[in-house]
Amino acid sequence: MQTKMNLIFVGPQGSGKGTQAKIISKELGLAHISTGDLLREAKGELKEKVDNYTNRGNLVPDNLILEILKKRLDGDDCKNGFILDGFPRNSEQAKALDKIMKVDKVIEIKISDKEALKRLSGRWICKKCGIAYNVLTSPKPKKDKICDSCNIPLYQREDDKPSPIKKRLKIYHEETEPVLEYYQDKIISINGERSIEEIQEEILKRLKNAN
Ligand code: AMP
Numbered sequence: 001m002q003t004k005m006n007l008i009f010v011g012p013q014g015s016g017k018g019t020q021a022k023i024i025s026k027e028l029g030l031a032h033i034s035t036g037d038l039l040r041e042a043k044g045e046l047k048e049k050v051d052n053y054t055n056r057g058n059l060v061p062d063n064l065i066l067e068i069l070k071k072r073l074d075g076d077d078c079k080n081g082f083i084l085d086g087f088p089r090n091s092e093q094a095k096a097l098d099k100i101m102k103v104d105k106v107i108e109i110k111i112s113d114k115e116a117l118k119r120l121s122g123r124w125i126c127k128k129c130g131i132a133y134n135v136l137t138s139p140k141p142k143k144d145k146i147c148d149s150c151n152i153p154l155y156q157r158e159d160d161k162p163s164p165i166k167k168r169l170k171i172y173h174e175e176t177e178p179v180l181e182y183y184q185d186k187i188i189s190i191n192g193e194r195s196i197e198e199i200q201e202e203i204l205k206r207l208k209n210a211n
Contacts, residue, residue, distance in 0.1 A: 011109035057164030
């Protein structure tokens with residue numbers, strides 16, 4: 001399989017695209033770039049500005065996220081290809097990306113809104129190791145809201161609370177889904193309502209067959 005690839009992972013919140021992007025990037029030696037993570041790492045004044053949008057479930061302005069992303073794409077680890085997780089979120093961002101990078105394939109992970117709501121409202125994360133648990137479904141932590149490996153309390157993202165979740169799903173359908181049309185000839189659609197392993201295998205198989 002061609003290993004130097006620029007991939008985009010698209011899917012509603014809770015589809016598992018972050019989990020898959022992490023696994024597949026390791027498997028193929030690609031850099032994993034989550035724009036959500038880049039924003040959560042912001043410090044000081046920038047953090048205050050970013051939190052104003054993200055905590056309510058709104059997108060941050062295109063020029064801001066583009067500036068942050070361009071810097072990240074300059075990283076040495078991106079030279080052998082990358083996976084974008086959470087970008088582009090709208091057609092303007094897709095057009096802007098086209099001007100700076102070639103996109104090889106777009107992996108769409110599909111789940112219903114009902115499933116997305118169930119997964120997100122139970123999502124609790126370990127700040128230290130980054131593992132995401134689900135206290136309603138699985139993987140459940142062994143002790144209530146405590147990380148199995150780090151033994152510290154888990155936290156719930158501000159934007160995984162009910163009102164921002166609904167807003168984020170609405171924005172996904174209204175602004176992000178149209179991006180899929182833009183990438184029509186590059187899309188690999190995957191059913192995301194299966195196990196992590198099954199989805200991972202299918203993504204790798206379909207990428208191999210597409211080459
Ligand atoms: P995520 O971790 O991908 O769910 O992203 C968390 C939040 O970060 C989103 O709800 C947005 O507020 C913001 N965000 C992430 N990526 C983008 C993007 N490409 N454009 C604008 N806002 C973004």
